[in-house]
Amino acid sequence: MLTAEIPDNPFRDELATRQTPEPCTLVIFGATGDLTHKLLIPALYNLALDGELPPTLKIVAFARRPKTSAEIRAEYAATNARQSRQGHNDEFWDGFRERIVYHRSEFGDPEGYASLGRLLDELDAARGGPGNRLFYLASAPDNFEEILAHLKQTGLNEGRGGGWARIIVEKPIGKDLASAQRLNNTVAAVFDERNTYRIDHYLGKETAQNIIVTRFANSIFEPLWNRNYIDHIQITCAENFGMTGGRGAYYDKAGALRDMVQNHLLQLLSLIAMEPPTDLSADSVRDEKVKALRALRKFNSVDEVAQNVVRGQYLAGSVDGQAAVGYRDEERVDPQSRTECYVAMRVYIDTWRWQGVPFYIRVGKQLPKKATEISVHFRRAPHVLFQTLPARGRSNVLVFRIQPDEGVSLRMLGKVPGLAMRMEPVKMDFRYATSFGKPSPFAYERLLLDAMAGDATLFARRDEVENAWSFIDPIERAWHESGQPPLMAEYPAGSWGPAEADELLERDGRSWRRI
Amino acid sequence: MTEAPTAPALGQETPVSAIAASLPALWAADEAMTKASLMNFAVYSEQPGSLERNSRLIEEVVREHACRAILIAAQPSEEEARVRAWITAHCLVSGAGGKSVCSEQIAFAISGRLGDALRNVVFAHLESDLPLVFFWQGDFSDRWEPHLYRRIDRLVVDSTTWTNPVRQLKRMRAAWRDSGSRFVVLDVAWMRIFPFRQALAGVFDTALAKANLCRLHALSLTHAPGHRVTAALFASWIAYKAGWSLEASERVFVEEGEAPLSRLELRGEGDCRVLITLEPGARFLHATIRAGGQEVTQVSPAGRDDLATLVSERLSRGGNTPLYFKLWRQVAAWKLRFAMTAGEPAPE
Numbered sequence: 001m002l003t004a005e006i007p008d009n010p011f012r013d014e015l016a017t018r019q020t021p022e023p024c025t026l027v028i029f030g031a032t033g034d035l036t037h038k039l040l041i042p043a044l045y046n047l048a049l050d051g052e053l054p055p056t057l058k059i060v061a062f063a064r065r066p067k068t069s070a071e072i073r074a075e076y077a078a079t080n081a082r083q084s085r086q087g088h089n090d091e092f093w094d095g096f097r098e099r100i101v102y103h104r105s106e107f108g109d110p111e112g113y114a115s116l117g118r119l120l121d122e123l124d125a126a127r128g129g130p131g132n133r134l135f136y137l138a139s140a141p142d143n144f145e146e147i148l149a150h151l152k153q154t155g156l157n158e159g160r161g162g163g164w165a166r167i168i169v170e171k172p173i174g175k176d177l178a179s180a181q182r183l184n185n186t187v188a189a190v191f192d193e194r195n196t197y198r199i200d201h202y203l204g205k206e207t208a209q210n211i212i213v214t215r216f217a218n219s220i221f222e223p224l225w226n227r228n229y230i231d232h233i234q235i236t237c238a239e240n241f242g243m244t245g246g247r248g249a250y251y252d253k254a255g256a257l258r259d260m261v262q263n264h265l266l267q268l269l270s271l272i273a274m275e276p277p278t279d280l281s282a283d284s285v286r287d288e289k290v291k292a293l294r295a296l297r298k299f300n301s302v303d304e305v306a307q308n309v310v311r312g313q314y315l316a317g318s319v320d321g322q323a324a325v326g327y328r329d330e331e332r333v334d335p336q337s338r339t340e341c342y343v344a345m346r347v348y349i350d351t352w353r354w355q356g357v358p359f360y361i362r363v364g365k366q367l368p369k370k371a372t373e374i375s376v377h378f379r380r381a382p383h384v385l386f387q388t389l390p391a392r393g394r395s396n397v398l399v400f401r402i403q404p405d406e407g408v409s410l411r412m413l414g415k416v417p418g419l420a421m422r423m424e425p426v427k428m429d430f431r432y433a434t435s436f437g438k439p440s441p442f443a444y445e446r447l448l449l450d451a452m453a454g455d456a457t458l459f460a461r462r463d464e465v466e467n468a469w470s471f472i473d474p475i476e477r478a479w480h481e482s483g484q485p486p487l488m489a490e491y492p493a494g495s496w497g498p499a500e501a502d503e504l505l506e507r508d509g510r511s512w513r514r515i
Numbered sequence: 516m517t518e519a520p521t522a523p524a525l526g527q528e529t530p531v532s533a534i535a536a537s538l539p540a541l542w543a544a545d546e547a548m549t550k551a552s553l554m555n556f557a558v559y560s561e562q563p564g565s566l567e568r569n570s571r572l573i574e575e576v577v578r579e580h581a582c583r584a585i586l587i588a589a590q591p592s593e594e595e596a597r598v599r600a601w602i603t604a605h606c607l608v609s610g611a612g613g614k615s616v617c618s619e620q621i622a623f624a625i626s627g628r629l630g631d632a633l634r635n636v637v638f639a640h641l642e643s644d645l646p647l648v649f650f651w652q653g654d655f656s657d658r659w660e661p662h663l664y665r666r667i668d669r670l671v672v673d674s675t676t677w678t679n680p681v682r683q684l685k686r687m688r689a690a691w692r693d694s695g696s697r698f699v700v701l702d703v704a705w706m707r708i709f710p711f712r713q714a715l716a717g718v719f720d721t722a723l724a725k726a727n728l729c730r731l732h733a734l735s736l737t738h739a740p741g742h743r744v745t746a747a748l749f750a751s752w753i754a755y756k757a758g759w760s761l762e763a764s765e766r767v768f769v770e771e772g773e774a775p776l777s778r779l780e781l782r783g784e785g786d787c788r789v790l791i792t793l794e795p796g797a798r799f800l801h802a803t804i805r806a807g808g809q810e811v812t813q814v815s816p817a818g819r820d821d822l823a824t825l826v827s828e829r830l831s832r833g834g835n836t837p838l839y840f841k842l843w844r845q846v847a848a849w850k851l852r853f854a855m856t857a858g859e860p861a862p863e
């Protein structure tokens with residue numbers, strides 16, 4: 001018999017060692033789009049398959065095409081079968097698909113939101129408990145303002161019955177500081193910052209999270225993590241593909257700087273450069289990240305941009321044994337395009353910790369490999385003892401491999417066995433795949449769950465995004481608005497980028513790490 | 516005679532004194548092999564034939580938990596006192612780079628009254644700096660002694676294999692106290708319950724079940740012969756979580772079918788009822804919540820109940836040892852009879 005007062009759901013405790021996602025309804029705006037098909041639905045399905053998704057979670061697919069719920073479910077089933085991390089099981093799908101409801105409406109139609117409100121009320125009533133709603137803007141950014149305005153008009157930006165309403169905003173957050181501020185203002189007029197979740201899927205990657213653990217859970221690194229011991233840091237994001245799948249249309253308007261550096265690479269940089277947070281709460285971590293971004297030394301003139309930033313386009317070449325066309329000959333790319341698909345830069349962070357330590361960043365399409373890595377190059381040991389030995393390869397390098405083959409390695413020097421004093425670099429290697437056989441969940445799985453649990457640590461806060469743009473804007477202006485823009489370098493597809501990028505480091509007596 | 520394994524799974528027989536020197540030879544042969552280890556995983560059994568069985572278990576477990584595996588089979592009743600050893604490696608091709616990732620395994624057969632040999636062979640072959648996870652299979656014997664258990668970090672047991680669960684539990688708890696609560700207990704039986712716990716949590720996310728939780732008070736669990744311990748632990752957990760006392764008339768254990776747990780029913784006033792079922796061979800649990808003429812259904816993963824999967828899963832999750840012992844106190848107070856196989860009552 002009942003002898004004690006019952007808490008909310010007593011059986012939920014201790015099932016997982018993470019914040020529990022709360023039962024809610026997820027509304028996806030742009031539910032017939034590529035992102036929803038390829039990433040969101042498979043992420044939700046895999047979470048359900050792992051038993052991580054609240055069983056009462058409902059998904060409202062909001063889009064404009066006339067369709068029934070049965071039709072959209074069948075379409076999702078087909079893409080899920082191709083995309084799902086753990087395969088597709090018909091029996092499980094049959095249960096899962098019942099969560100999905102199609103809601104047809106134009107983004108601009110007020111009646112569509114009124115009826116959405118009624119639908120959400122019905123779903124809340126069926127589930128019981130507070131009306132928690134998670135809205136996902138999975139449409140082109142041009143539509144964000146319209147959708148947000150309607151959510152506000154219909155009062156859907158508030159939870160019901162003590163529940164919450166949150167919004168997930170997809171990238172790109174603006175194309176410069178002004179447009180990002182405009183978008184952030186629009187969002188802020190509808191949702192509080194604490195209910196706004198800006199996706200940067202790089203933060204959902206296991207190795208990005210591991211940067212914080214490596215730095216702050218191991219006592220041996222932090223004492224060395226400063227200008228006294230670190231010579232420089234390199235961040236590389238290489239892709240071995242070009243404009244496949246029609247991505248040229250979007251990419252040619254954005255370019256590598258906006259598409260990759262402003263968000264993903266500056267996020268990684270802030271994780272590497274931040275001071276230790278006071279705790280692991282979302283705001284403590286993000287406070288420290290934003291301080292690092294704010295301390296990025298801006299380029300104040302076209303000349304400074306030319307000195308520190310290299311932009312480039314690939315020419316025809318060969319990648320993975322296949323002939324590759326040049327960037328301007330790609331499908332849906334302007335043949336006169338002045339958009340960069342390669343960027344290399346040297347940046348400084350003006351803090352006590354990092355004074356004088358260069359951070360070299362490079363990102364590019366049609367490079368030889370797909371690899372995102374951060375390498376921390378330590379200063380060399382004093383020359384007193386081993387001065388007769390060649391200097392090359394003599395420094396310690398700590399590498400975070402973000403993707404693929406996630407892991408961490410440390411290059412050290414060891415004595416080659418024998419009578420002579422010969423040293424060779426040796427690598428101590430930690431690989432996720434080797435040490436932890438279990439594959440990591442995809443970034444979107446982690447991030448969706450975090451948003452349902454109200455944990456914003458792995459999402460970009462407004463000031464992070466805007467500080468990143470204030471660093472990027474002068475570069476874009478120098479490239480596109482000055483009378484004498486810095487040159488557009490070139491490199492053959494399949495090579496490691498333009499010679500100018502190598503020279504950028506050679507001028508400092510350094511070279512790009514071999515990947 | 517010492518159990519003399521012939522299965523190649525155990526690898527090459529090696530004198531005990533030569534193990535440390537012989538292990539590197541496993542790697543020297545092939546450049547594409549890389550050794551991995553996150554823990555020392557010792558598996559001890561006094562059952563005949565356990566070495567081959569446990570070698571197969573390790574082969575599966577290392578897919579997710581790279582380790583130095585140390586298997587020990589003891590036959591204390593043998594006349595001849597001796598220790599034999601075999602070394603091998605379990606390798607898998609890892610996703611990136613096509614390299615084989617290998618875990619080393621050392622297997623020992625200890626026969627006769629070599630009481631100290633267990634402790635010694637384990638401690639002499641641990642990888643330094645890595646935790647010691649010890650899977651004690653079956654009942655605790657004389658070899659379960661302080662010099663051993665005070666150095667264990669995580670103790671894995673399967674309480675369904677105990678002949679007298681309450682007595683074994685007391686022994687384990689005494690050791691835990693004596694070790695200064697040093698080791699974490701991971702009961703494989705607890706993992707068997709996990710999919711049902713998950714399904715039950717899902718049920719009570721619904722308004723219908725939540726609103727009627729206070730009207731529910733009787734529990735019935737259907738379990739396979741030999742799995743009463745699993746069912747009892749689960750019942751104890753439910754009672755603890757919901758704040759129920761579950762008097763004798765309110766808890767029913769039905770022995771039926773092959774799945775460790777195949778059915779959970781909560782009954783209450785009127786038509787109020789929660790039912791979670793697992794059909795034979797099914798991959799998913801089906802839950803139904805019925806109350807006030809309404810009905811809601813849910814599907815959730817059933818998990819797998821082979822030992823390797825259970826051990827792997829158990830190692831991936833933490834353990835709450837004080838709570839575990841608390842649940843057992845309740846189970847002990849119920850004075851259930853635990854049968855090892857259908858119809859065969861265990862001695863109390």
Ligand SMILES: NC(=O)c1ccc[n+]([C@@H]2O[C@H](COP(=O)([O-])OP(=O)(O)OC[C@H]3O[C@@H](n4cnc5c(N)ncnc54)[C@H](OP(=O)(O)O)[C@@H]3O)[C@@H](O)[C@H]2O)c1
Binds near residue numbers: 029032038138143172
């Ligand atoms: N695709 C990816 O892999 C990916 C990855 C990361 C981030 N993103 C970001 O995610 C967002 C969505 O990308 P996407 O590739 O999924 O775009 P998409 O394939 O073009 O999908 C856009 C969706 O919006 C709907 N839509 C457009 N105008 C509408 C209107 N007036 N009323 C109602 N529905 C309308 C479309 O419906 P119709 O089908 O009827 O046109 C479609 O469902 C973008 O911000 C993108 O930058 C995408």
